[in-house]
Amino acid sequence: MSATERIPPRSVTPGTASDAARVELLARGELTVRGRIREASNAALFCTVALDGREASCVYKPVAGERPLWDFPDGTLAGREVAAYEVSEATGWGLVPPTVLRDGPYGEGMVQLWIDASAEAELLALIDAEEPGPGWKAIGFAEVDEDRTALLVHADDERLRRLAVLDAVLNNADRKGGHLLPTADGRLYGIDHGVTFNVENKLRTLLWGWAGEPLPEEAVGVLKGLRDALAEGGALAARLTGLITPAETDATRARVDALLASGVHPEPSGEWPAIPWPPV
Numbered sequence: 001m002s003a004t005e006r007i008p009p010r011s012v013t014p015g016t017a018s019d020a021a022r023v024e025l026l027a028r029g030e031l032t033v034r035g036r037i038r039e040a041s042n043a044a045l046f047c048t049v050a051l052d053g054r055e056a057s058c059v060y061k062p063v064a065g066e067r068p069l070w071d072f073p074d075g076t077l078a079g080r081e082v083a084a085y086e087v088s089e090a091t092g093w094g095l096v097p098p099t100v101l102r103d104g105p106y107g108e109g110m111v112q113l114w115i116d117a118s119a120e121a122e123l124l125a126l127i128d129a130e131e132p133g134p135g136w137k138a139i140g141f142a143e144v145d146e147d148r149t150a151l152l153v154h155a156d157d158e159r160l161r162r163l164a165v166l167d168a169v170l171n172n173a174d175r176k177g178g179h180l181l182p183t184a185d186g187r188l189y190g191i192d193h194g195v196t197f198n199v200e201n202k203l204r205t206l207l208w209g210w211a212g213e214p215l216p217e218e219a220v221g222v223l224k225g226l227r228d229a230l231a232e233g234g235a236l237a238a239r240l241t242g243l244i245t246p247a248e249t250d251a252t253r254a255r256v257d258a259l260l261a262s263g264v265h266p267e268p269s270g271e272w273p274a275i276p277w278p279p280v
Contacts, residue, residue: 019089022098025051026058026111031104033060042066042077042194047104049111057114061194062106069195071202076244077194078110083243084170084193085112087252090229090236091222093162097189101243115189121182123160124206124280126150137209140275152279154209159188164207165219168266169226169255170196175205177280197244199251201269204276210265220260227256 029051037044043065047058066077078101085099097113104111125136129151132138136153144150154160160180167175173195181189195202215223229236230253240249259266268274 019094019098021054022056022113023100025049025054025056026098026113027100027102029054029056031058031060031102031111033105043106045106046114047111059112059114060104060106060109061112062104062109064107065109066194071198071200072195078108079243080196081110081112081193083240084172084196086236086239086243087169087226088166088190090226091162091166092225093166093222095159095163095166095188095190096193097191112191115181115183115191117181118184123155123157123180123182124177125153127153132209139206139208142279152206154206156209157188160207161210161216162219163188163190164205164210164265165215165222165259166190167205167207168203168259169223169252171198171202171251171255172196173198173202173204173272174276175207176276176278177206197248197252199247202272203266203269204273206275206279208268208274211267213265215259215263215265220263223256223260227253227260230256 026049029049032048033045034048035046037046037059043062045060047060049056049058061078061081063075063078066075068074082099082101085096088094088096097115099110099112101108102111126142126144127133127150132151132153135156137156139152139154141149142152170193172193174192175190179190179192181191183189226236228234230249231237237249
C-alpha cells in the first residue's frame, strides 16, 4: 500500500488478548508503516505492530506531524491522546482504544490500536421533525439545503452517555460523529483526543442530548473513583505526569469536582461553539 492510498474506514474487533497485552504489543512491538490516513487533519499513519509472533493494526501519529494550534502548546497532542486513554481506563468503561506514547519511524508519537467500526450501528441521524422520537436525543437543527432544516439527533444509548461524561472530564473540544466507533461485538470506542485537557472550558460535542439531566448513579460512582485517583499521590495523577501539565491535571480535578457538585450533565457555556465543525 502506498503512502497516498486511502485507508478503509476504521472498525475494531478487540480480539482475545488482555488490554495489558495489547499495550505491551503497541509499546514494544516493531512498528511498520503501511499507509497514510488522508482524512486526518494531522499526520496519521496506518501501521502494523508485531512482537513475539503477535501482530495488530494500529494508528501512529508522530509529534513531528502535528499542526500548530493557537490554543494548545505545540507538540502536545500525542500526550493528550495517551492521557485520554489513561482516564478512560480509570473509569473502567474502556471507551478509548489502548494507546501508548513511543518512538517510531518518524520520531515520538501516539500509537493506538486500530478500531474497525460496525457499519450497521446507527448513532446519529437527521430527521424531519421538531422533536426526537423514542430512543433518540436532540442535538439541534441543521441546515440541509437553502430552504430546509432537519433535526440532528443522537441515540439515547448508555454507551454514548458514558462517553458524554468522559468528554466532560477530558474537556474534549472535538467530539465529532466520525470519532464514534461502535463495534460488531457491541462495544463503543471514542477516538481522536488530541484537543483535550485544556485549562479553559472548550467542550465541543455532538452528545448534548442529556445536557442538564441528572447524572446516572453509575456515573456518579465513577466520578468519585476518578476524584480519588486524581488526588495528589493518586494512581491516575501519577500516570498523567508528563502527558499533560500540572495545571491541566488540576483543571481535570476541578471538572470532576464540578460534575459531582452539580449532579447533572453539563450544558453549553455560551462562551465557545458548542458543536464541532464539521460535526461528522
